[in-house]
Amino acid sequence: MPPGATPPAGPQGPYGPPGAHPYQPPRKSGAGTGLIIGAVLLVLVLMVGGGAVAFSLLSQGGEGSASAEGIGTVRHFTDLSADHVDEGETIEYEVYPPAGGPHYPVWQDCGVYEEPLIPEYVVHSQEHGAVWIAYDPGLSEAGVQILHSYYSPGDYLVISPAEDLPAPVVASAWGSQMHLEDPADPRLVEYLVEYVQGDGTPEPGAACSGGRSGTGATGTGTGTGGSGIDASEFTGTATAGE
Numbered sequence: 001m002p003p004g005a006t007p008p009a010g011p012q013g014p015y016g017p018p019g020a021h022p023y024q025p026p027r028k029s030g031a032g033t034g035l036i037i038g039a040v041l042l043v044l045v046l047m048v049g050g051g052a053v054a055f056s057l058l059s060q061g062g063e064g065s066a067s068a069e070g071i072g073t074v075r076h077f078t079d080l081s082a083d084h085v086d087e088g089e090t091i092e093y094e095v096y097p098p099a100g101g102p103h104y105p106v107w108q109d110c111g112v113y114e115e116p117l118i119p120e121y122v123v124h125s126q127e128h129g130a131v132w133i134a135y136d137p138g139l140s141e142a143g144v145q146i147l148h149s150y151y152s153p154g155d156y157l158v159i160s161p162a163e164d165l166p167a168p169v170v171a172s173a174w175g176s177q178m179h180l181e182d183p184a185d186p187r188l189v190e191y192l193v194e195y196v197q198g199d200g201t202p203e204p205g206a207a208c209s210g211g212r213s214g215t216g217a218t219g220t221g222t223g224t225g226g227s228g229i230d231a232s233e234f235t236g237t238a239t240a241g242e
Contacts (some may be wrong), residue, residue, distance in 0.1 A: 059174040071167065072187045075099075075177045082202055083128060091120055097162060098123050100174040111129045112148050115215035122158055122180035126174040128206040129197035133160035134170045139183065143168075146183040156196050156208050160215070175200040 033193075066087060080100035085091065089105045094101075098119050107124035108117055122132050133147055139161075147169070152158050167179035173195035178190055197204050 034059040046087055064091055071181055072185065073178065074191065077175050077177070082174060086121070087120075089120070091123075093119065095177065097132060097165070097172050097177075098126075099172040099177045100126055103127065107208065108158055109211050109213045110156055110158055111213075112151050113158070113215050115160070117158070117160045118161050119216055122160075123214050124211070125156075125158055125208055126172065127202050128156070128208050129174075129195050129201040129204050130156040130172055130208050131173045132156060132194055133159045133163060134172070134190075135159075135183070136162065136168045137161040137164050138166055143183040150192065151188075157192070163193075171195075172197055173200065173230050174202060 059066065062094065075095075077099050081102050083102045086104050087106065090218075091098075091102050095117075101123055102120075104118075105121045105122035105124070106121060107128060108121040110125060110130050116137075122130075126132060133150070135144065135147055139147075147159050151159055167181060169180040169183050169185075171180070171191050172176045173191075176195055176198075178187065178191045208215045
């Protein structure tokens, strides 16, 4: 959030003030879903002799590019800077799409977009607990609609196309990322359950609206009136656990 800003006043929920997006997902007890998925994948790969690759991808800070072994594996990133940089400055992120790091003082409004976004705005949304679901622009219309269905108004999700992705679908929260081939892969839902407003969120409950609603290099102003889709039309048909 901008320097010196405070979360909006209001009744305190279990994960911070509701702000403009009041709905907060229930926390899961016990082991994290992402860790369970990773452990299962590790066992399966060990059984077929690929344990070294799986261990590398599951290690903290493992980046790497998408591969058959890496699809569906949650990568984790640590020691991420949360510094603000001037709008217009381009950050060379170590992983793309970024999963945290330096960002602009204004956040990208959560919602569904049909045009690419500027990462430095979306990273600020990740700092507030949003997951960015980026997908290849060549994804089928049916696949895009599946991704759109995960969003309901108030959810801490940003969904948009993006060029040069390492996989057809990439979900990124602050400090973690998952590559997927299929928008309907149930592991995406598991990832959202675990990482929307997850334990690694630097500023849980901070606003995910009232920021920037524009896309690409245009509509750089704050507030409403940008070129993003009115995400209220997407009522959601899949259980995303937001």
